Amino acid sequence: MPQSEEEPLVALAACLERDDPRFARALRTGRPARPREYRRTGARWTLAAGVAVLTGGVLLSHGLLIAAGLVVTGIGVQLLDAHRARGGSRHLPLR
Template sequence: MPQSDDEHLVDLAARLERDDPRFARALGSGRPARPREYRRAGAWGTLGAAGVLVTAGVVLPEGILVAAGLVLGGIAVPMFDPHRDHPRS
């Protein structure tokens, strides 16, 4: 027996609440926030810290700072992928 449109909407709302409760609450209040996939504040912060470390390592001749900045940059770049939590099929 096919579901009615109302049942589809209830299922969709329940799935949204389970997947991203912050977005669902904000959507219900009329001020939607970005979905979790598109929140990149942590990625930008990590990339900024990597840039600071690389710059400091170049200005002060410290190879360990350059290496740490490059490693941190390598960690930050995949954080910009909106589908990083979903396995590729």
């Protein structure tokens, strides 16, 4: 039984709807929206909060605030990393 040409497209649309519903809705309505991989608003807020806590800790010379600011800033930088979704190692294998 031959497979119709629309079946792979329907499967692709269902997979896209399941992975990123906001992006799929934007495609249906014709209004562009960034895919989930390129939305970094939460990462920017995390980085800004970390820098603010770190600055406050330095100004108040409070060690716990400095440590918390460094940790939150590190988390924000990790979230902003463009290559984090690839998986695997970014380093070349040893020979």
